[in-house]
Amino acid sequence: MEHRSGCPINLSLEVFGDKWSLVVIRDMMFGNRRHFNVLLANSDEGIASNVLANRLQRLVELGMITREPDPSHKQKVLYSLAEPAIQLVPVLAHLGAWGRRHLPVSRELSVRAELLERGGPEFWDRFMDELREQHRGIPRPEGTASAFDELREAYEEAYEAERVGT
Structure with missing residues (x-):
């Protein structure tokens, strides 16, 4: 190319x-x-x-x-x-943070971006380790809390709140 x-x-x-x-x-x-x-x-x-x-x-x-x-x-x-795609986590975190500040986002679809922004590099590293485990078969450090679960739970809570109108 x-x-x-x-x-x-x-x-x-x-x-x-x-x-x-x-x-x-x-x-x-x-x-x-x-x-x-x-x-x-x-x-x-x-x-x-x-x-x-x-x-x-x-x-x-x-x-x-x-x-x-x-x-x-x-x-x-x-x-x-x-691995090159997994290393996009910080880029996507920054894109999501920028979008939350400057664009008309929905609550349920922006909650993960908010969590990524708040969590910062430490959270991004945990998430990338988990992606390596899910997609590459490389075990993440033992006893590490699931960043994926935190992101999913935050989305589900925001989705449910949006659905019931609270």
């Missing part, structure tokens, strides 16, 4: 500058969505199946995610975050 320049921002945008790549990584990261049909059916933004297939293929080619046969189902494929 030929690049327009060696600028790190430009090169990063060549990887993530389209509308969907970071959204797919976000859904794999925060929703633990690892199958095509789960990514498609649970897309808050309504990604089209051909676009999802294209982005997954592109992210695999770029080394951001891996694609392996699912050991639990012969006809399914399991997508996993590769």
